[in-house]
Amino acid sequence: MSAVKRDTYTPQSLLAVAVQVFNERGYDGTSMEHLSKAAGISKSSIYHHVASKEDLLRRAVSRALDGLFGILDEEHARVGRAVERLEYVTRRMVEVLTAELPYVTLLLRVRGNTDTEQWAMERRREFDHQVAELFEAAVADGDLRADVEGRLATRLLFGMINSVVEWYRPEVRGADGPAVADAVVQLAFHGLRTDT
Amino acid sequence: MSAVKRDTYTPQSLLAVAVQVFNERGYDGTSMEHLSKAAGISKSSIYHHVASKEDLLRRAVSRALDGLFGILDEEHARVGRAVERLEYVTRRMVEVLTAELPYVTLLLRVRGNTDTEQWAMERRREFDHQVAELFEAAVADGDLRADVEGRLATRLLFGMINSVVEWYRPEVRGADGPAVADAVVQLAFHGLRTDT
């Protein structure tokens, strides 16, 4: 492996360009022609680096899923009081969302039209399910309010967390990933009001 | 207008079918052929009722936007303490989302590829902006926590509310629109934890 790198595309660097276009136009709304314009190479050249359009999608959502499932393997997500583990997972989810923003954004928007999309949705449901179990454990410990049903509350928590991909832009200063994670944990666990 | 109705499509009834398919496959992922299969009429017959595919999209998002902007005209959204008005708008947003689910779902997913989509995004931003102003007023009143920036907190509140379209299904009993609205208001304003 030589230290100098040629000024050419790798599957990874091409993926970075493609994912950005996918997020701007939507996966189905993006043609290979769009990708070729954005990448600055011809349409046919794309197929030298990746097998297909769907291959690009698979690589992208895999990266996002790896990031999310990696959270559950971390020590603070496995040991300790359930409510504390849930807070930790919440914080880390926001951090992963911001760090891997375009890839997770794409993952959260797949509709299930192809095999790859259905596989992505299935794995994502798997992740959600594991966090939901953590949530229920915290309710059983009496650390989370029981007057709102667990599944419903979990979904709303996920809604708040996942909405980060709709507006977070890393180039805007004053709110990096961990700072946003703090805000999410504060609001989700303690609410908006001052008088609680 | 005759009281008896023939067993045929109207622009509205056709729209209901189309919007459902749009939400399942995505707007760009839906062809007129898909719509014709779902509606049970030929592709060309669709054009007897509506002008174009984009016309269907415009009708759908218009209906959603009308529902949302209608909230701001209601009395409880216009008079009273800002924090109470914000709670009311929050509750009503969830109720409108659940009542007009497929139309609002479509609105929240447009990407801006066509003029209609860009117009929809603009109007939606307008609505968000008005609610954000209400939010800031409640912060100024001291009724909402000031340690999390207003714009950020507003976005997270919207994230929680809008996530309803990702999982709410009216056919599932035990959680109708107003009940979900209660849960959202409780969690958003008072948080998940018991010990606050």
Add this chain to the structure above:
DNA sequence: AGCGTAACCGAACGATCGGTCGGGACAAGG
């Protein structure tokens, strides 16, 4: 210098896209 191959290109493939067109079936009103 010469060779092998990574990187790229233009042209074209069959399929499908959104949309158009001329005409047929059928019920209502006279």
Add this chain to the structure above:
DNA sequence: CCTTGTCCCGACCGATCGTTCGGTTACGCT
């Protein structure tokens, strides 16, 4: 019974879709 208009259809349009192919360029290695 005949007209009128609604509703629907199959056939077709040019454009664009994702992908393939044969061939060219240019770099790394010896």
